[in-house]
Amino acid sequence: MFDTKKVEIEWGGAKLTLETGRVARQADGAVLATLGETVVLCAVTAAKSVKEGQDFFPLTVHYQEKYFASGRIPGGFFKRERGATEKETLVSRLIDRPIRPLFPEGFYNEINVIAQVLSYDGENEPDLLAMIAASAALTLSGVPFMGPIGAARIGYQDGEYILNPTDAEVAAGSLDLVVAATQDAVMMVESEAKELSEEVMLGAVMFAHEESRKVIDAIIDLAEQAAKDPWELPAADDGAKLKAELKKLVGKEITAAYKLVDKSARSAALAEARAKAKAAMADRTPQEQMVAIKGVKKLEAEIVRTAILKDGRRIDGRDTKTVRPIEAMAHFLPRAHGSALFTRGETQTIATCTLGTKDSEQMIDGLTGLRYEHFMLHYNFPPYSVGEVGRFGAPGRREVGHGKLAWRALHAVLPSKEEFPYTIRLTSDITESNGSSSMATVCGGSLALMDAGVPIKRPVSGIAMGLILEGKDFAVLSDILGDEDHLGDMDFKVAGTSEGITSLQMDIKIAGITEEIMKVALAQAKEGRAHILGEMAKALDHTRTELSAHAPRIETISIPKEKIRDVIGTGGKVIREIVATTGAKVDIDDDGTVKISSSDVSQIEAAREWIIGLTAEPEVGKIYTGKVVNLVDFGAFVNFMGGRDGLVHVSEIKNERVEKVADALTEGQSVKVKVLEIDPRGKVRLSMRVVDQETGEELPDTRPAREPREPRGDRGDRGPRRDGGDRGDRGPRRDGDRDRGPRREGRGPRRERSEGGEEGPAPDFAPAFLTRDDD
Structure with a gap:
């Protein structure tokens, strides 16, 4: 019934299987990809016609994780998969970025790429498998896709590269890198690293490229068995005649516009040139007008690229290595726990750091189950930052992607939760943008963390590199402008400290770049990062030793596991009382770690003493502060160490004689007591008279010691009786010998x-x- 085609290879210690013809047969291309016991289905469909007047390529990629893949039911109120999670959005971008440049120019048919995780074994990550399945499905579909691409994830531990590492290997190592590539060149890089050198990072990219070729060969083998006939595309007009016409019409205006250093003035001049070209084409058909608009953009690219390659002159007059002027300011906002204003040329961000307690952690529900994230970075890009009117609302895919890139760059230098038990939220509000706002977020975020007192290992800076490539001639550009990003061939972002790289991301708009170009880009980026770190240090070169007065303080103590229930109490009664009475927040982990937080140090101290009192054992000779809870004729019971009571005998209240306990003490009175004795039954005997009630210091015992009792001797001879008789002769018994x-x-x-x-x-x-x- 099924005309199934399949290929299998051994790859990274597991079996990679690509199968088609069994599932989703009505799609233009569908592949079931399996690695270990992780299974991903990717289906590709393409519209057979183009909408009238459409002048862009409508490619949409959707990655979705089915919870049944790991035997789970979604948490929360809704028990079905809903809108894309952050991870699903990021993986969708991960698939989109390397395949988009591989469609021919002028191909505007709408394409859907839908990848769904059907099984997850907990070891082989489905995001990498989804990229491979998408590449295979596109190759089989017959659409004009200049692939296939392969992909590989690389780890690094003990000087060795690891192909497709598990989560545990990534955590133990110092690199998590994903590469997508064609047979000849690298298309996309995404990574997080723990301060690795340029040489190690480049070696990892090349190692991944070599391993991805094995996947490409497998996809080609499957395509030879099951690929559909390629689509026939109409012959494309090279537009030489129209290009010459447009150059004559607005060439001088465009050249003059790109000599303007100010972005606003340049944008206005370019808008006038485009309007002039549009007016000249008003009598043409809609299709010809659309082609003319594209022609103007190509003319702009040609003018800019030629100036850079031939003259070494960039749009704003810089050479290829110069970084724009930088101005950084720490503690920009008075009430934020940490803040910074970072400006580089016409790109600017307000970065803020907010510190919170454990209950502020982000709960994330996914295939691996519930987990909690204590470091969050949120990137916002309002339309006013580029002088435009546009949608303002929930973050889109771009905002999520840029925020995650900055998150990776800073995550590597954060202290552990044990060292710094705070939840950390960074926000980056882009107020101006003209190139690399994500790298501005890294720089501003690093300053905000230090301003908040977060003990990061070292400051982190980031820089965006560009590329102009014509044949064998190329130029790598440091700190690219927005226009250089749009008109160039590469967006290459590098972030790191003075010791090494923490994050690397690369997107290519052409059919890949070579090792030589990457080597030049990494070396040039290193120089730029060092310069930016120097400028940042002028604002703040170290982490502040004191937290903001508005930030919560957290004190961590450890209690025995068997005492946890004593602190929580029946139904949480005790811990609620501690929180309500002291005003401090209390969080208890299963291992006995207790975090007490408040912006008021006295509240923390009160809660800490209470908890210690509930869990610690009293020590003989130690002085405690307690509260009188009950008065009796022979003394007073004092509650100390939270839930422990002891007796202060009437003779231990003062050095002088106390006739009536109520004359010396009142219920609820705070007193300082010394533990004199703890009997085998746990009863505690306390003393007030040997403690200074003002200072809590121990006083010398001035009361004369009691004279020791005389030996009682043999109980058979107890001395004379009270009536003068001999105790040895007690007189007659009541019966018998003693009458x-x-x-x-x-x-x-x-x-x-x-x-x-x-x-x-x-x-x-x-x-x-x-x-x-x-x-």
Whole structure:
């Protein structure tokens, strides 16, 4: 029934299988990709016609994780998959970026690429498999796709590269890098690193490229068996005639516009040139007008690229290596826990850092289950930052992607939760944009973290590199402008510290770049990053030693696991009382770690003492602060160490005699006591008189010591009796040898003891089963 085609290869210690013909047969191309026990289905459909007047390529990529893939039901109120999560958005971008440049210019048919995770084994990540499945499905579909591409994830540990590492290997290592590439060149790089050198990063990219070729060969093998006939495309007009006409019409105006350094003035001049070209084409057909608009953009690109390659002159007059002027300001906002204003040329961000407690962590529900993230970075790009009117609302894919790039760059230098037990939220509000706002976010975010007192390892800076490539001639540009990004061939972002790279991202608009170009770009980026770090240090070169007065303080203590229930109490009664009474927040982990937080240090101290009192054991000789909870005739009971009570005897209240306890103490009074004794039953004897009630210092015991008692001697000879007799002769017994007088009537016979000490007959009032014969 099924005409199934399949290829299998051993790859990275697991079996990679690509299959088609069994599932989703009505799609233009569908591939079921399996790696280990992780399975991803990718289906591709393409519109057979183009909408009238359409002048862009409508490619949409959707990646979706099905919760049943890991045997889970979605959490929350809605028990079905809903809108894209952050991870799904990021993976959708990960697939989109390397395949988009591989469609021919002028191809405007709408294409849907939908990848769904059907099975997840917890070891082989589905995002990489989705990229491979998408490449294979496009190759089989017959659409004009100049692929296929392969992809590989690389880790780095103990000087060795690891192909497709597990989550545990990534956590233990110092690199998480994903590369997509064609047979000849690298198309896309996404990574997070722990301060690795340029040489190690370049080696990882090249290693990934080599491994991705094995995947490309497998896709080609499958295509030879099951690929559909390629689409026939109409012959494309090279537009030489129109290009010459437009150059004559507005060439001088465009050249003059790109000599203007100010972005606003340049944009206005370019708008006039485009309007002039549009007016000249008003009598043409809609299709010809659309082609003319594209022609103007091509003319702009040609003018800019030629000036850079031939003259070394960029749009704003810089050479290829110069970074725009930088101005940085720390503690820009008075109430934020940490803040910075970072400006580089016409790109600017207000970065803020907010510190919170454990209950501010972000709960993330995914294939691997619930987890909590204590570091968040949110990037916002309002339309006014580029002088435009546009949509203002929830973040789109671009905002999510740029924020994650900055997150990766800064994550590598953050302290561990044990070192700094705060939840950290960074926000970057872009107020001006003309190139690389994501790298401005890295720089501003680093300053905001230091301003907030977060003990990061080292400051982090970031720079965006561009590329102009014509044949064998190329120029790498440092700190690119927005126009250079649009008109160039590469967007290459590098972030790191003085010790190495923490994040690397590359997107290519052509059919890939070579190792030589990447090597030049990394070296040039290193120089630029060092310059930016120097400019940042002028504003703040170290982490502040004190937290903001408005930030919460967190104190961490550890208690025995068996005492956790004592702190929580039945139904949470005790911990709620601690929070309500002291005003501090209290979080308890399963390992006995207790985090107490408040902006008021006295509240933290009160809660800490309470919890210690509930969990610690009192020490003899130690002084504690307590509260009188009950007065009795012979003393007062004092509650100390939270839930522990002890007795202050009336003789231990003061050095002088206390006639009545109520005259010296009142219930609820705060007192300082010393532990004198803890008996085997746990009862505690306390003293107030040996403690200075003002300072809490121990006082010398001035009360004269009691004289020791005389030896009592043999109890058989206790000295003279009170009546003057000899205790050795107590007089006659009540019966027998000691004449105790007449017995009371009705008591029955007296029990006698035998020589062996056994009792004699039971009394007559004893139960029958206790009586025995009187021999």
